[in-house]
Amino acid sequence: MTTHSVLIGYDGSPDAAGAIELGARLLPGHAASIAHLWAVPFAASELRPRLSRRTSTVQEMIDLLDRESAAEAERIADEGVILAKAAGWDAVPVLKRAYGAEGLELAALAEQLHVDALVVGSRGLTGPRAALGSVSDQAAHASRVPVIVVPRLVLTAEREAVESGPLLVGDDGSEGAARAREAAAALLTGREIATFTVEDARSGRGVADGLVRRAQVIGAAAIVVGSRGRSAVREIMLGSAAMAVLHHTDRPAIVVPGERG
Numbered sequence: 001m002t003t004h005s006v007l008i009g010y011d012g013s014p015d016a017a018g019a020i021e022l023g024a025r026l027l028p029g030h031a032a033s034i035a036h037l038w039a040v041p042f043a044a045s046e047l048r049p050r051l052s053r054r055t056s057t058v059q060e061m062i063d064l065l066d067r068e069s070a071a072e073a074e075r076i077a078d079e080g081v082i083l084a085k086a087a088g089w090d091a092v093p094v095l096k097r098a099y100g101a102e103g104l105e106l107a108a109l110a111e112q113l114h115v116d117a118l119v120v121g122s123r124g125l126t127g128p129r130a131a132l133g134s135v136s137d138q139a140a141h142a143s144r145v146p147v148i149v150v151p152r153l154v155l156t157a158e159r160e161a162v163e164s165g166p167l168l169v170g171d172d173g174s175e176g177a178a179r180a181r182e183a184a185a186a187l188l189t190g191r192e193i194a195t196f197t198v199e200d201a202r203s204g205r206g207v208a209d210g211l212v213r214r215a216q217v218i219g220a221a222a223i224v225v226g227s228r229g230r231s232a233v234r235e236i237m238l239g240s241a242a243m244a245v246l247h248h249t250d251r252p253a254i255v256v257p258g259e260r261g
Helices: 014-026 041-053 057-088 102-113 133-144 156-164 175-189 205-216 240-248
Strands: 006-007 031-038 088-095 117-121 147-150 169-170 191-197 221-227 253-256
Touching: 006 014, 006 102, 014 031, 014 057, 014 117, 014 147, 031 057, 031 102, 041 057, 057 088, 057 191, 088 102, 088 253, 102 117, 102 133, 117 133, 133 147, 133 240, 169 175, 169 205, 175 221, 175 253, 191 205, 205 221, 205 240, 240 253
Parallel strands: 006 031, 006 117, 031 088, 117 147, 169 191, 169 221, 221 253
Antiparallel strands: 147 253
């Protein structure tokens, strides 16, 4: 089997841990880079009162915050590596200092490392907390490699389907849909691929709901969509629908980027 490399965003949260677990079920035997983004000195605001008593100048406190933040970032990344190895991945840590827009930072890091896919959790995407601009949304919009978004809550049946179920590809007959199918087949070699067209959908949410229902019927491992379409009439399938799938899926969603000018 061809070994692919994947990049996983890990921040120490239960959602990120879940992304590692299900990512490894979906892509077993792959080489994985566990990325932790960290910022200094403001991300360590809770440390400032303690460190201020140990330093005599502001610069000394900033330097100490820098060192403590770096050490904490390394610890979190190593924790992610332990989880990834326990899940069956050959994993290494990757640390990067960031100053916001974590989704864009992860997309840039995936491009820099030449990985085959980026895996992120979908924390905050569903329900009343859903908001554009989240890490998952940013990554899906910007990434030049497929982005695998793992939902927050996955039931036992859905978890089992991730290991061996087919891939459900949203198909509107466009080049983007064909590209999504090809990319999914290359990334998850040997998986059965099923295509599905949602008829008479009038919104991206309607397309997403149709795909989610079909995925439940066939026990799909993941839902695959393109990030944009080429057909003006059917653009909804690969534009707003891709984002709607991320917000409402009950299993991993794979967003395949379109061609860029």
